[in-house]
Amino acid sequence: MNKANGSEASCVNWSELLARVDNDRELLCDLLSIxxxxxxxxxxxxxNAVACNDSALAARVSHTLKGMLANMAxxxxxxxxxxxxxxxxxxxxxxxxxxxxxxEKEVQGLLPEMESYTAEARP
Amino acid sequence: MKILIADDDAxxxxxxxxxxxxxxxxxxxxxxxxxxxxxxxxxxxxRLALLDWMMPELDGPxxxxxxxxxxEQGYVYMILLTSRESKEDIVAGLESGADDYLxxxxxxxxxxxxxxxxxxxxxxxxxxxxxxxxxxxxxxHDPLTFLWNRGVIxxxxxxxxxxxxxxxxxxxxxxxxxxxxxxxxxxxxxxxGDQVLREVARRLLQSVRSYDFVGRYGGEEFLTLLNNxxxxxxxxxxxxxxxxxxxxxxxxxxxxxxITMSLGVLLSCDWGHRPADELLREVDAALYAAKxxxxxxxxxxxxxEPRERVPTPQxxxxxxx
Numbered sequence: 001m002n003k004a005n006g007s008e009a010s011c012v013n014w015s016e017l018l019a020r021v022d023n024d025r026e027l028l029c030d031l032l033s034i035x036x037x038x039x040x041x042x043x044x045x046x047x048n049a050v051a052c053n054d055s056a057l058a059a060r061v062s063h064t065l066k067g068m069l070a071n072m073a074x075x076x077x078x079x080x081x082x083x084x085x086x087x088x089x090x091x092x093x094x095x096x097x098x099x100x101x102x103x104e105k106e107v108q109g110l111l112p113e114m115e116s117y118t119a120e121a122r123p
Numbered sequence: 124m125k126i127l128i129a130d131d132d133a134x135x136x137x138x139x140x141x142x143x144x145x146x147x148x149x150x151x152x153x154x155x156x157x158x159x160x161x162x163x164x165x166x167x168x169x170r171l172a173l174l175d176w177m178m179p180e181l182d183g184p185x186x187x188x189x190x191x192x193x194x195e196q197g198y199v200y201m202i203l204l205t206s207r208e209s210k211e212d213i214v215a216g217l218e219s220g221a222d223d224y225l226x227x228x229x230x231x232x233x234x235x236x237x238x239x240x241x242x243x244x245x246x247x248x249x250x251x252x253x254x255x256x257x258x259x260x261x262x263x264h265d266p267l268t269f270l271w272n273r274g275v276i277x278x279x280x281x282x283x284x285x286x287x288x289x290x291x292x293x294x295x296x297x298x299x300x301x302x303x304x305x306x307x308x309x310x311x312x313x314x315x316g317d318q319v320l321r322e323v324a325r326r327l328l329q330s331v332r333s334y335d336f337v338g339r340y341g342g343e344e345f346l347t348l349l350n351n352x353x354x355x356x357x358x359x360x361x362x363x364x365x366x367x368x369x370x371x372x373x374x375x376x377x378x379x380x381x382i383t384m385s386l387g388v389l390l391s392c393d394w395g396h397r398p399a400d401e402l403l404r405e406v407d408a409a410l411y412a413a414k415x416x417x418x419x420x421x422x423x424x425x426x427x428e429p430r431e432r433v434p435t436p437q438x439x440x441x442x443x444x
Contacts, residue, residue, distance in 0.1 A: 020138070020228070020231070021141075022142075022145070022231065031134055031137060034137060035134055038134065060177070063177055064177075066206055067206050067227055067228075068135075070206065070227060071138060071227065071228045073228075082206075
């Protein structure tokens, strides 16, 4: 079994996500497609904001990522994004780099997991 | 029911849109606060709105403040969507004019339940507005004829005379009284009398322009104000009103009845700056003169001149008695 089936440590809580979309697979595929399109852009924006010590931008982007991840039932990564947002709002620039590394590590397997789910869901 | 979703996150927007479409809402979506305000200010806009807290251009609380500034529009029930959970944030959101808030990621059942609360509030508002409009109508209209009542037509007359003086224009004041109306009531009863009054009111309204005013001044007396009315046409119009009443019999439960009206007419430009009640006395005197002159005619009130009868050719068969 792979991550998408929930055996290994999945990034996505698939049962929670399916319940959220009321088991509507078509809607789920829509959401996955939007996520896969938008997530890398936001991740890159956050990476740049952290590299430039732009705490205001980092706070804004991590807030957006937190919302996206929570909607997709990616709970743990959403918590990491929430921590990043808090640090950025508090202006704790020194801690941002480490928090971003932890976040990036957490979401490393996310898109492949989603790809795999989409491939399996395809008729 | 229509609903607006304002959220810059495409994912959240799609999820909300689909959830609410399934719940039979007609959904409009926008991606920023400025656009949300534009949509909510349009005529026939959605009256339910789900607003993300953080959005580009204008945030959710900003949208609430903008919408609440314009009190003349119908109430919009607004729910803020937030992943901010501090009490200060929630208080600030509600203080901005939001009715409720929901923490993201939302639970579909909770969202729908909160929207139903919003619908109940909007329904209540609709009923209050309807009741207020009914009361407003009753307070300003005559219950039998649905014309302006005496108080309102007098106010309108004062206002129109002032405006005419200010703009150096001319307003015509026409006071009409049904001839021998007491006979109708005595012979056929008050219900038939009421039918006559209602039909006369209808004919009066048909005889004037949409921006003129007609009111029931007393029992069978009607006051008509013609705005921006050139002196020559005022007399023609008064004569048209007289004809509108007398040329066709009024159909009643007692059969067709011939009804006529005597009218006094006054042109504000003839009288300079005189108070409304003085002009009303003058037009009343002209009406009295029309009665004395044989009824079913128009008399014009002119300062320092004897009352002038407006020629009223009366072909045979014009009167119905």
